[in-house]
Structures are given as structure tokens and as C-alpha cells.
Amino acid sequence: MNFKKELIKNILYKGLNVFLSFGITxxxxxxxxxxxxxxxxxxxxxxxxxxxxxxxxFNSGLVYYSAKKIFPPVTLINSSFLILLIQTxxxxxxxxxxxxxxxxxxxxxxxxxxxxxxxxxxxFSVLLNGYVSAIFTxxxxxxxxxxxxxxxxxxxxxxxxxxxxxxxxxxxxxTIFIIKIFISLTALQSIFYLIVLLxxxxxxxxxxxxxxxxxxxxFMYAGIAFLSNLFQFLAYRMDYWFVNVYRSKDELGLYAxxxxxxxxxxxLPMTIAAVIIPFTVASSEEIAExxxxxxxxxxxxxxxxxxLLCILAPFFIPFLFGIDFSDxxxxxxxxxxxxxxxxxxxxxxxxxxxxxxxxxxLKISFFCFFTxxxxxxILVPAYGMEGAAAASCIGYALSGISSLYVFSRLSKSNFKxxxxxxxxxxxxxxxxxxxx
Numbered sequence: 001m002n003f004k005k006e007l008i009k010n011i012l013y014k015g016l017n018v019f020l021s022f023g024i025t026x027x028x029x030x031x032x033x034x035x036x037x038x039x040x041x042x043x044x045x046x047x048x049x050x051x052x053x054x055x056x057x058f059n060s061g062l063v064y065y066s067a068k069k070i071f072p073p074v075t076l077i078n079s080s081f082l083i084l085l086i087q088t089x090x091x092x093x094x095x096x097x098x099x100x101x102x103x104x105x106x107x108x109x110x111x112x113x114x115x116x117x118x119x120x121x122x123x124f125s126v127l128l129n130g131y132v133s134a135i136f137t138x139x140x141x142x143x144x145x146x147x148x149x150x151x152x153x154x155x156x157x158x159x160x161x162x163x164x165x166x167x168x169x170x171x172x173x174x175t176i177f178i179i180k181i182f183i184s185l186t187a188l189q190s191i192f193y194l195i196v197l198l199x200x201x202x203x204x205x206x207x208x209x210x211x212x213x214x215x216x217x218x219f220m221y222a223g224i225a226f227l228s229n230l231f232q233f234l235a236y237r238m239d240y241w242f243v244n245v246y247r248s249k250d251e252l253g254l255y256a257x258x259x260x261x262x263x264x265x266x267x268l269p270m271t272i273a274a275v276i277i278p279f280t281v282a283s284s285e286e287i288a289e290x291x292x293x294x295x296x297x298x299x300x301x302x303x304x305x306x307x308l309l310c311i312l313a314p315f316f317i318p319f320l321f322g323i324d325f326s327d328x329x330x331x332x333x334x335x336x337x338x339x340x341x342x343x344x345x346x347x348x349x350x351x352x353x354x355x356x357x358x359x360x361x362l363k364i365s366f367f368c369f370f371t372x373x374x375x376x377x378i379l380v381p382a383y384g385m386e387g388a389a390a391a392s393c394i395g396y397a398l399s400g401i402s403s404l405y406v407f408s409r410l411s412k413s414n415f416k417x418x419x420x421x422x423x424x425x426x427x428x429x430x431x432x433x434x435x436x
Contacts, residue, residue, distance in 0.1 A: 017146070018267045020153035025260055026320050027160040028178070034324055036175035038253035041260075042244060043108045043179055045237045047119060050094075050106060051126050052233050054087045057226030059134040060353070061218035066138020071210065073135055073201040079210040080131040088124050095120055109244075110172060118183050125187040132193045141200065148196060152189040159185060228349075228358060231365035235372045235395055236263070239388035242380040255385035257321065258331040259392075262339040265305070269298065269343040273350030288411050291351050295344060295404075295418050302340045309336060331389035338393030341400035348403040360406055368399035 029037050062080065065071055095116050098106045107119035136145040159181065197203075210218070239259070243252045272294060310333055318326045345364065352360045375391025383390070408414060 015268075017149050017153055018264060020150065020157055021267065022264055023157050024153065024160060025257075025264070027157065027164050028182075029257055029321050029325070031160065031164050031178055032175055032253075034250045034253035036172070036178070036253070037256055038244070038249035038251075039108065039110060039172065039175050040179060040182075041252065041256035042240060042249075043115075043119075045240050046107050047122055047126070049233060049237065050091065051123050051130075052226070052230055054091055054123070055127055055130065055226075056219065057229055058083060058218070059130040060226070060229070062131060062134035063138040064353070064356075065218055066135050067140075071214065073139060073197075074203055075208050075210060076135055077131075077197065077201065077203065078208070079215065080135075082209060084124070084127055084131065087127060088120070091120050091123050110176075114176065114180075118180055122183040122186060125183065125190045129186070129190040129193060132190070132197050135197060135201075136193075144196065144200070145193075148189075148193055152185075152192070155189075156185055228361040228365040231362070231369040235365070235369040235392070235399075238369075238373060239376050239380070239392055242376040243385055243388055246381045247384050251385050254325060254328045255331055255388060257317075257325055258328045258335060258385070258389065261317075261328075261332055262335045265302065265339055266343060266346055269346035272298075273346055288351070291347065291407075292411065292413060292418055294347060296420065298343060298347065299340075299419050302343055306336050306340050309333075327385075331385045334386060334389035335393050335396075338396030338400075342396035344400040345396075345403040348407050351407070364399055364402050364406070367402060368395045371395040371398055 028040070032040055058080075062076060066073065066076060095106050098104075099116055104110075105115035105119055107122075108115050133145060136142075160178075163178070163181070236259075240252060240256060243255050313329050313332055317329050317332065321328070345368075349361045349364075352358065372391050372395035375394055376388055379387025379391050381387075404415060404418060408418060
């Protein structure tokens with residue numbers, strides 16, 4: 001399988017999915033308003049951190065060992081079912097204990113008897129989706145996964161577009177209704193992905209599961225990935241908790257939109273990263289040279305994009321999301337430089353994972369987390385969402401610079417070689433555009 005061909009196809013598919021994902025974000029934010037978007041964002045954030053902890057990075061292990069072709073896909077999916085069952089039981093028990101002790105759900109601080117059931121159901125769906133997608137990625141079945149993602153996003157957009165057309169207001173009850181619809185669609189997406197995968201691997205319920213010794217191999221790899229992902233997730237989302245504690249749901253809704261809009265810029269690097277991991281497992285030296293080219297092209301393009309976004313943000317944010325979200329403009333612009341530099345981390349973390357150097361990712365993720373934690377602690381109480389944006393910008397930028405420094409040492413390159421657009425890159429772009 002050709003790396004360049006798969007990379008180009010994934011970028012084109014991701015372009016479509018970025019467009020659809022952005023449309024979904026616009027529609028949901030307009031549906032919910034500032035307070036509703038705060039409640040919704042907090043629910044998704046809380047659910048994501050629980051999922052991350054309970055999964056213990058198992059999906060990272062599935063990608064790595066699927067790419068190494070050590071275990072058959074049928075064996076991996078059978079083992080995933082068993083682990084998913086255990087994880088679901090743990091989630092339900094944890095939710096029962098938490099609600100009994102604190103009288104609110106793990107998933108939200110609003111009082112709703114329904115949140116426990118829907119939260120657990122959502123986590124089950126997300127875990128299933130993650131494991132299935134990991135097996136697709138590890139086996140380099142990118143076309144199938146991209147088509148499924150595009151179809152799912154299109155359905156999400158249609159459903160929420162219809163609800164927006166109905167225009168039923170922005171009450172808390174309506175926000176909970178929208179969350180239920182989102183969870184239901186996520187569950188259907190997971191089931192659809194699973195059915196396609198089962199057909200692709202000729203699934204059998206009587207196939208073997210991984211032995212304890214083999215599971216230990218996966219979890220040893222996954223454990224380091226888990227810690228790295230945990231620190232990185234906290235770096236992405238702990239500012240939500242700080243803003244929620246020190247400010248209000250309205251300000252959280254405004255800041256969450258600024259954060260989401262910036263993180264849309266990470267979707268393309270994440271797509272490239274998904275291709276890099278399995279190819280790096282097979283041929284790290286060859287891929288290292290391609291990564292250098294990717295870094296130059298991506299960084300140069302994103303710098304131009306950042307300038308355009310700073311100019312256009314005061315116009316497109318109120319136009320797309322409504323005048324109530326005008327205060328999102330400043331935190332969006334403050335976050336932008338750090339988010340652009342962090343795209344380097346996204347690409348290089350995939351390379352480090354592919355060469356089984358998860359220890360590098362762990363150190364950089366902790367550094368990013370610690371920087372943002374200190375920044376949030378100092379800045380959010382005094383400056384609110386602008387302080388949160390500044391703290392995240394600094395943490396993301398330092399993370400990107402650290403990743404680049406480590407890669408430059410491993411590849412014996414300098415920053416100029418990795419970041420500055422070169423003449424030969426023009427010929428490579430021309431070759432890509434001509435389809436050669």
C-alpha cells in the first residue's frame with residue numbers, strides 16, 4: 001500500500017468531513033445558545049475524560065498491533081467485546097456510587113434523573129466506536145473508515161439541521177433533548193461501523209480471544225499511550241472546568257465555541273497522523289523523510305490560514321453563530337497561534353508512537369498539561385475565558401516546539417529544514433496536483 005496515495009486520499013476525505021463537522025458545530029451551537037452550549041460542552045468533556053480513563057488507551061494498542069499483523073482482526077475484535085463488557089460494568093458501578101455520594105451525575109452538574117442512563121449509554125457507544133475505528137486504522141482500511149465517517153456526519157447534519165428549522169427555543173430541557181439525540185446518533189454510528197467491520201473480517205463468535213500474555217503486550221503499549229493521552233486531554237479540556245467553576249455556563253458556552261473552532265484545525269493533522277502510525281510501524285526511516293516534508297507544507301499553509309482567520313473572525317463568528325457569540329472572537333484569536341504550532345505535535349506524536357517511543361509523547365503531554373494547569377490557575381479567576389485562552393495558547397506552543405526539538409535530534413535535522421518551505425516542495429505539490 002502506497003503511503004503518498006493513502007495520505008492524499010485521507011486528506012481529501014478529511015476535507016469533506018471537516019466541512020460536515022463544521023456544519024454540525026454551527027447547527028448545534030445555534031440550537032443551544034450560549035448557556036445550552038456550555039451544558040452540552042461540559043457533558044461531552046466529562047464523558048470524554050471518563051472514556052479515556054476507563055479505556056486505558058486500549059484503542060492505541062489495537063492500532064499498533066493491528067498494524068504489526070501479530071493477531072488476526074477477528075481475535076482482536078472478540079477480545080474488544082470482552083473488554084468493552086467489563087468497562088461498561090465499571091462505568092455503571094462508578095456512576096451509581098458517585099450519584100449516591102454527591103446527588104449529581106458524573107456526566108453533568110445539572111440535576112436530571114436521565115443523565116446517568118444516557119451518559120453510560122454514550123460511553124458504551126464511544127468506546128465501541130473507538131475500538132472498531134482502531135482496527136480499521138491499524139489494518140489501513142482508510143477508505144472504508146472515511147466513507148463511514150462522511151456518511152455519519154451527513155446524517156448528523158441532516159438531523160440537527162431539521163431540529164434547527166423547527167426552532168423550539170434554548171431551555172435546559174431542550175438542551176437535554178439535544179444531548180439525547182446526539183447520543184442516539186452516536187450509538188447508531190457505532191453499530192453501523194461494527195456491522196461493516198464484522199463483514200470485512202468474516203467475524204465468528206467462536207474465534208479465539210487474546211490470551212492473558214497477549215493482552216499484557218497490548219496493555220503495556222497502551223498504558224504509556226493512556227498516560228500521554230490523559231495528560232493531553234486534560235490540557236485540551238481542563239480550561240472548561242476552570243471557566244465553569246470561576247465564571248458561568250454562558251461564559252463557558254462562549255469559550256467552548258472558541259476552543260472547538262480552533263480545534264477544527266487539528267482535524268487535518270489528525271488524519272495525516274492516522275496514516276503515519278501504521279506505515280511507520282512497517283518502515284520508520286522512509287516515513288521520517290516524508291514527515292519532514294509534511295511538517296514544512298503543513299506549517300507554511302497553516303501560518304497563512306492563521307493570518308486569514310484573524311482578519312475574518314470578527315465577521316464570520318457573529319454571522320454563523322449569531323450576535324450572542326460575538327465575545328467568542330477574542331479568545332478564538334488568542335488561542336490561534338498555539339493551536340497552529342500544536343499541529344506539529346499532532347504529526348510528530350504519531351511518528352513517535354509508530355517507532356514505539358511513547359515515552360516521548362508522555363513527557364511532552366505532561367509538560368503541556370502542567371503548563372496549562374498553572375496558567376489556568378493563575379489567569380482564569382482574574383481574566384476568565386481570555387485567561388484560559390492565553391494559558392492554552394502558551395501550553396500548546398511549548399508542546400509543539402518540544403516535539404519539533406526531539407524530532408530534530410532523532411532525525412539529525414534543524415528547525416529551518418523542518419519548517420521553512422523549500423523550492424523542491426513546489427515540485428512535490430505540482431506532482432500531487434497533477435496526480436502523478
